[in-house]
Amino acid sequence: MALSDSSIRTAKPKAKLYRLADANGLCLEITPSGSKLWRYRYRFNGKAKMLALGAYPAVTLQRARQLRDAVRQTLAEGKDPSLERQAEKEAQQLDGLTFKELALEWHSYRAPRWAQSTADKTAAYIASDLLPVLGHRPVKTITRPELASLVRGIEDRGAYNVAKKTRQWLNQIFRFGLAKGSVESNPATDLDVVAAHAPPTRHHPSIPFTELPELLKQIDQANIHVMTRYAIRLLMLTGVRPGELRAAPWCEFDLDDAVWTIPKERMKARRPHTVPLSHQALAILGLLREITGGYKLVFAGRNNANRPMSENTVNKVLAELGYKGRQTGHGFRHLLSTELNSRGYNRDWIERQLAHGDQDEIRDTYNHAAYLEQRRQMMQEWADSIDALCAGGNIVSIRRA
Known part of the structure; x- marks a missing residue:
């Protein structure tokens, strides 16, 4: 028999977990603590699986049936609802991934390949020049023009070598994001095309x-x-x-x-x-x-x-x-x-x-x-x-x- 609001409200916990069935795989799981949880039971490629649909009464009986029907449609399309849900969660996480998180992950990956002094200097410049501007931004929203503007600001203070390094680091960070699937494009390419012409300098002068x-x-x-x-x-x-x-x-x-x-x-x-x-x-x-x-x-x-x-x-x-x-x-x-x-x-x-x-x-x-x-x-x-x-x-x- 299909469930009703009355039967759900009056269902009491028992010493062991038990389930009340509705229809088409939907059931209500009642735990010894009294929690009432919606579950959808299905088979995919011959394997029995179960998907959580939320807790009663936050998810009403009517809403639970709507969620079940949506999941059944996914099954009808030949997709595993559990895998689809996991993919959605990962996509949501990537959408919220900030530049700071990606940059620090890239630095942790690259640092073992560098001398300690190089790793420390890179981290210092990222912290002082990149994170204050980009750190809080979701990486997927960052554009090439704003990266060009950021580097131009470094050039304006005469730090041409830092600007050159910054262009390299930005390109590597976004390439790292591409390889991980965190971003779909690299906005840090071709920044050298608009680089300022640095005056000739003697980086390490020495006397005769x-x-x-x-x-x-x-x-x-x-x-x-x-x-x-x-x-x-x-x-x-x-x-x-x-x-x-x-x-x-x-x-x-x-x-x-x-x-x-x-x-x-x-x-x-x-x-x-x-x-x-x-x-x-x-x-x-x-x-x-x-x-x-x-x-x-x-x-x-x-x-x-x-x-x-x-x-x-x-x-x-x-x-x-x-x-x-x-x-x-x-x-x-x-x-x-x-x-x-x-x-x-x-x-x-x-x-x-x-x-x-x-x-x-x-x-x-x-x-x-x-x-x-x-x-x-x-x-x-x-x-x-x-x-x-x-x-x-x-x-x-x-x-x-």
């Missing part, structure tokens, strides 16, 4: 080799922290990136074998890098050992020893000494490359010293082992040539096959 004595003299005489002085010297003597130096822990250094091994997690190219240490570099590390040897980091922060020296410290000091636009911490890599190439050293040795590795991982590993001793001699001669220059000695071009 012959001006090193004057720079080192000013650094030694300036009223700066001794660790900053040592950091500048080590950048000059090793050719590593400033971020690799300032975040270096003592455990990476083997002072007995005169090598510094940086794990791939801290490298830009995600490859481990072995740095031979000259006698001069070892002497500086020995002095640093007396200052920060009890801490984890070689360049432990003055206010918090668990955090490294600020990334702006070296460049700020160089600027205050009158070298703004002429020399940066990263610029010592350019100076090293220019000078060693001009002296005729093997280009592969120089590229390996700068951690510009080969894309072929097998050859990359081989070269890493084969060039260490050659680089050790090259970097010792480099350090000696700086000492000789500062002492007024003659610098000769050292040719190597």
Whole structure:
């Protein structure tokens, strides 16, 4: 017999769950707690299934029958009502997916493939430049013109490199969304077509080799922290990136074998890098050992020893000494490359010293082992040539096959 409002209202709970049938698969499930739940029982591809249609009295008998009839129509079309409902829920979730959620998911996916410094900088720029404008927006509603406007605003403040990175990140975020099915198109394509023409800049300026004595003299005489002085010297003597130096822990250094091994997690190219240490570099590390040897980091922060020296410290000091636009911490890599190439050293040795590795991982590993001793001699001669220059000695071009 079909159910009635009266029979539903008077139905009492029992010790065990039981059901009252209506018609065409509709039934009312009554739980021991007294809840009355609408269920639709059906078969699909030979399997018995059940679909929830809501709770009584919020869903009345008349409404429950309407929902049942709609589900039966879905069945008549050869579709599984349960799968259709799940698809609808997922579509609703995607419609409400915000740019912030997609961007953070993309960053979490990409971060393990980057050096930690790259991951941190990317997250910082997303938080400061993208999320305030787009974070709350459903990704499906974002258009190309507004992305172009956002990037133009970054260019207007003169941050052309940040704008370039932003265009790349936006494109990757929406491509990630396309692959996941979160968006149906990528509004971040072709943003470079309307990019502003950035003025020519020297990203990592460096002084000529012959001006090193004057720079080192000013650094030694300036009223700066001794660790900053040592950091500048080590950048000059090793050719590593400033971020690799300032975040270096003592455990990476083997002072007995005169090598510094940086794990791939801290490298830009995600490859481990072995740095031979000259006698001069070892002497500086020995002095640093007396200052920060009890801490984890070689360049432990003055206010918090668990955090490294600020990334702006070296460049700020160089600027205050009158070298703004002429020399940066990263610029010592350019100076090293220019000078060693001009002296005729093997280009592969120089590229390996700068951690510009080969894309072929097998050859990359081989070269890493084969060039260490050659680089050790090259970097010792480099350090000696700086000492000789500062002492007024003659610098000769050292040719190597």
